[in-house]
Amino acid sequence: MTNKMKTKNQVHNRVTNFSLYEEERDPNESRRASNKEYDHREEDKNSIFDNNLILQKNIDRGYRRYCYNLSTRRRMFMVIGTLIGIIIFFFFNLQIPINDYIINQYNLTNEEDYQLHKQQPFRIEKRGGAFLTTHSGCRVAKWIYDAVDTQTSSECNRSDIRQLTHKNIPLIEDYDTIYVPFNKQDDFVDMVLDYLDVKVILISGQWQNVQRASDNAIQRILSSDNVVHWFCQNLKKYAGDDPHHKKISPFPYGLKELGHQGPEQFSAYKRIFFEQSLNITQVIRTLIYSLDTFQKQNLVEDTSPVGLNYLLISSLRIC
């Protein structure tokens, strides 16, 4: 036999031996092997099971995290939505009065102009004001000019930080309101007016019957570019020779709060005023009126007091 033949036979024998080996193999051994395989499979299964568990746990965690994220997102959306709602609410609440205030400035040159101007509605803005009294001018104005210690200054609370002196003129801003009592107008013109470089609004009044300012002082006030408008009590007496000047408007005198029997009169007035205001008949009438208005108007856009809030307030007041 050649070498080639030998190698072929050897290979063949090996193959046959292998097959024989397979055939003659101990069945127990194969069972053991299968058991091993089974064990391996079980291990694999266990491992897979463990892996599944881990995976499941991870999924659970992920799901929880997802849910958490989702809830966080929802919360975020809710918070953002609420914020947007609040912004819109305030925007509309503020926008309506702002729109009302965007009014073309009228030059009140004559009575016809005023008749046109007064027809424009305006909304009452709540700023914490009290009853209108003879001292309301100095109460509501941003600055008070009263350099000398007088009766008026003590009534206006002279220790107030709003006391305007020559030193704090630089603190005055555009459209600040300045209260100047009638008997201080000459001083004001000399000490403050010439040093102003901003536009201001003057309010003049005094509960006592005093002399009016000099014609020169009134003319300088009216001719000053820094005085946008002058509100003055009792124009007929205190506004000089030209009370119809376009810069001048009347300012109310108000209720009597001080002076002879003033406090007693004022407290009596307030008592009667509130007793009448809180009269049950009037409140019920107002409620009926409000309900009627509630039905007529679209109160979603209505920010006037005649709304649900007002109904609630009225109901609470009755209770």
Place this chain on the structure above:
Amino acid sequence: MLNARYIFSPDGDRPDCFRHYEAIGLGVVPITQLDAHLYRHLENGPAIFNNSDWNVDSLERTLQSRPTVNRNLVFEDYWMSWCDHIVGTNLRWNTELVRDTNIEYAQDLFTSYLIDDVNLD
């Protein structure tokens, strides 16, 4: 005064006086001698201007039997807003004012009465 609808309120030492405001605050229309333009701030009250007829019978025939009175005229808030309206911009007022809930409630009450008269649209 509470039982009246109008009250005679002639000039005193000065034309504008606290009696006008007491009347308006209590829902009564003052009949005055005031000049309609120089005291135009009371027009929304309302007030009767330039009156020279003090005869009750003739006034009863000419005046409205049930006038609507804007009682907000007795509040400072009304006048601050009125001044803003006249000048045409928001003015700078004292920011230290303390709010009074009773007064705010009364303001709401009076505004509700006048909602038909004051068209805010």
